[in-house]
Amino acid sequence: MMFFPYGSRQGKIMRNLISVIVPVYNVEKYVEECIRSIMEQSYPAMQVLIVNDGSTDGSAEICERLCEMDSRLRLIAQKNAGLSEARNTGIDQAEGEYICFVDSDDTIKPYFIERLMNLIAGTGAQMAQCELYSSVEEEKQKSTYQIYKASEYLERLINDQIPSYFCGKIFKKELFHDFRFPLGKTYEDLLMMPMIIERCRSIVATSEKLYFYRRRWDSITNHPRYRIQNQRAISQAFSRRFHIAKERYPSVRSTALKRAVEANLCAMALVYDQRGRSDEWKEHYVFLNDALKEMQKDPRMKLFLKIVTQSAFSFPSIFNPVLKAGIVLKNRFKMK
Structure with a gap:
């Protein structure tokens, strides 16, 4: 594991295409804020795949309106099959060399993608991670970053020192070759993250809090x-x-x-x-x-x-x- 003050090895700028996958199901209260936070990214080379998983509220209409405003956005409709299938659909349609997942009730900082992509460019890592936050008070911190071997990162994951979420991370798309999320399961991130980690040579993690994770008591994981x-x-x-x-x-x-x-x-x-x-x-x-x-x-x-x-x-x-x-x-x- 190597530890660096933030910015000490960031000379390279990356412009590779990234596919942002946003599964959507009945989140009309949050989805516009989510997608607009993606539209406002400072990183230019971006494809946004919004996968409507059979929503029955006004989510689809909101997404359609936003897609008309930005050519980088694409709406994909499917029958309700769950989060895993929506993510899998996005992976199948992704054209980018890199992939990230954003939950449709969350938001990201305007420089979320740029920060992580530049870290990947500067370190050669196959995966980059930022910190998540759930309140404004949690945002302020000094920024550093660390480079891990896959084995080091997985040990920290098992030791509860790193969250298992797929959100708040950027992945090299090749990691998802012959990899798809299991259907019909909850807490799929908990199950699948170790498999992705073991496919990496190295992983870079920044202490910056760039991903707002919304805690909802009405979600399926809390019902x-x-x-x-x-x-x-x-x-x-x-x-x-x-x-x-x-x-x-x-x-x-x-x-x-x-x-x-x-x-x-x-x-x-x-x-x-x-x-x-x-x-x-x-x-x-x-x-x-x-x-x-x-x-x-x-x-x-x-x-x-x-x-x-x-x-x-x-x-x-x-x-x-x-x-x-x-x-x-x-x-x-x-x-x-």
């Missing part, structure tokens, strides 16, 4: 109806990360195991509450049974987590309802 689906997706992503860490990154193996166990315990409790000892419940049970053996061999694993995991096997009819109640209570306080 109570999708609680089981979401928690299962999280557990599958963290389980995969543990297997990656176990095979190739021993320094973060304990952290990855802890995250995977916690996620699977929560998923197992939620599934048990709704569906009993179903095949889905057994999937988490099997993982935790194997994980418990790993935990017993790991001196860094906390005794409390070992006891909780063992209780899930010994007293499932008591453990699962109690844990599920704790999850619901935690979410209620989180949403206030």
Whole structure:
């Protein structure tokens, strides 16, 4: 890992075409602000692919009007198939050498693309990342940047030092050769980001906060109806990360195991509450049974987590309802 004051190696200016992919679904309240922030980018070589994923509100009409104002914008319509399919459609239509994803309820600073593209030009990285912010107070900071090997970056990701979002980043398009987002899943970023990272030779990250990430409690990832689906997706992503860490990154193996166990315990409790000892419940049970053996061999694993995991096997009819109640209570306080 190399660390530089911002601007110390920025001699090159990049003018390669970048394709900005914006999936849109029922965001009429936010989508114009999002797209206008893209239209105002200081970077000139830009293609903007707005993928309308079957919106039923006024989002499509807003996008059509904006497309008439700027020839760089293109609206693509498809039947509702979810965020992953909308992103995949954008990747298939992308003409740029580089790709970035902007969620349609977020906005980007006018120099977001220019800053990251210049960092790529100056470092030769295949991926660039900025910091995200969710309030005006978070914007101010001194700017530095660091260059990581893919292995270093992935270790930091597994260690929860780097967010898993695909937004706030720019990627070399060749990274998406034979790569597409899985359909029908939530938290797809959590699952797929390690795969993209391992395809990179190097990654550059700036401390500048250039991407405004809007937190919405009405999103699918926060809706109570999708609680089981979401928690299962999280557990599958963290389980995969543990297997990656176990095979190739021993320094973060304990952290990855802890995250995977916690996620699977929560998923197992939620599934048990709704569906009993179903095949889905057994999937988490099997993982935790194997994980418990790993935990017993790991001196860094906390005794409390070992006891909780063992209780899930010994007293499932008591453990699962109690844990599920704790999850619901935690979410209620989180949403206030």
